[in-house]
Amino acid sequence: MPPNDPQQPDHPEQVPHHQSARKKRGLPPAKMQLNLTAMIDVVFLLLIYFVLTANFSVGEGVILAKLPQGGGTPKESIKPPDRPLNINLTSASLAGVRISIEGAPSVNTFSDLIRVLIGLQDDPERGRTTGAYRPDNPVIIRPDGRVRWQHVVNAFNAAIAARYSNVSFATAQQPSQ
Numbered sequence: 614m615p616p617n618d619p620q621q622p623d624h625p626e627q628v629p630h631h632q633s634a635r636k637k638r639g640l641p642p643a644k645m646q647l648n649l650t651a652m653i654d655v656v657f658l659l660l661i662y663f664v665l666t667a668n669f670s671v672g673e674g675v676i677l678a679k680l681p682q683g684g685g686t687p688k689e690s691i692k693p694p695d696r697p698l699n700i701n702l703t704s705a706s707l708a709g710v711r712i713s714i715e716g717a718p719s720v721n722t723f724s725d726l727i728r729v730l731i732g733l734q735d736d737p738e739r740g741r742t743t744g745a746y747r748p749d750n751p752v753i754i755r756p757d758g759r760v761r762w763q764h765v766v767n768a769f770n771a772a773i774a775a776r777y778s779n780v781s782f783a784t785a786q787q788p789s790q
Contacts, residue, residue: 697750697751697752697753698714698715698730698733698746698750698751698752698753698777699714699715699753699755700712700713700714700726700752700753700754700755700768700772701713701714701715701755702754702755702756702757702760702764702765702768703756703757703760704757704759704760704761708761710760710761710764712725712726712768714726714729714730714733717729717733723767723768723770723771724771726768726771727771727774727775730752730771730772730775730777731775731776732744733745733746734746734747734748734775734776734777735747736748736776739776746777748776748777748778749777749778749779750777750779751779751780751781752772752777752779752780752781753781753782753783754768754769754772754780754781754782754783755782755783756768756782756783765782769782
C-alpha cells in the first residue's frame with residue numbers, strides 16, 4: 614500500500630466521524646414524542662366493536678320465576694318406583710366389558726341388552742306385557758372404574774332404544790384389588 618493512501622488514515626485521530634446535520638448547525642437534539650393518534654383510533658375501534666357485538670340478554674340464573682302460592686296438601690302422593698332396573702358393567706379386558714342385569718339372564722352384547730330390556734318392560738301401549746318394569750321405571754347404569762366410557766354410552770343408548778325414559782348413572786366404583 615502506498616503511504617499516502619486516501620482510503621487509510623495514518624493516525625487514529627484522522628478517522629472521520631459522522632455528524633448529523635442538526636449537530637453541524639448547532640441545534641439541540643430533537644425531542645422524541647410518541648404519536649398517540651393512531652393508538653387512540655385503534656382503542657375507539659375496539660370499543661365500537663365490543664359495544665356492537667356485546668350480548669345484553671339476561672343471564673339464565675337471573676330470570677325470575679313465579680312460584681305457586683298456597684299451603685294446601687298435595688292431592689296424590691308421588692313416590693319413586695320400588696325397584697330400579699340395575700345394569701352392571703364390569704371390565705373384562707383392555708377393551709371388553711361384561712354386562713349383567715340384576716334379576717335377568719346374562720347378556721353378551723349391547724344388542725342383546727336391548728332385547729332383554731324390551732323383554733323386561735311392561736308397556737301395554739306397545740304390546741309389551743311380559744315384563745315387570747314400566748317405561749318410566751328408573752334404569753341405573755353402574756360401571757366399575759375401569760370400564761371404557763364408550764361401553765357406558767352404549768348401555769345408555771341400549772336403554773333409550775328399549776324406550777326407557779328414566780335412565781341415570783351411578784358413580785363408578787373402583788374394583789377391589
